[in-house]
């Protein structure tokens with residue numbers, strides 16, 4: 001369960017589904033897989049593309065997760081999905 005997680009280093013968007021949370025890039029600790037999830041409605045998507053296509057996500061598919069590193073985000077090609085404005089706002093808090 002990810003309820004305790006506070007990830008915000010790599011925000012993608014304000015959630016299109018609940019309009020309250022942020023969709024952020026996370027990494028599952030056990031598999032090392034990157035995915036995105038909303039920190040409010042807790043829906044998960046395999047990739048930012050799927051989220052942006054309004055593909056319905058899953059819940060509880062991924063286990064305990066952590067912030068990916070900048071290199072991991074850029075290696076998988078997801079750096080372009082990071083919302084700079086949102087990132088600046090979150091990191092200044």
Ligand SMILES: [Zn+2]
Nearest residue numbers: 015018038041
């Ligand atoms: Zn949401």
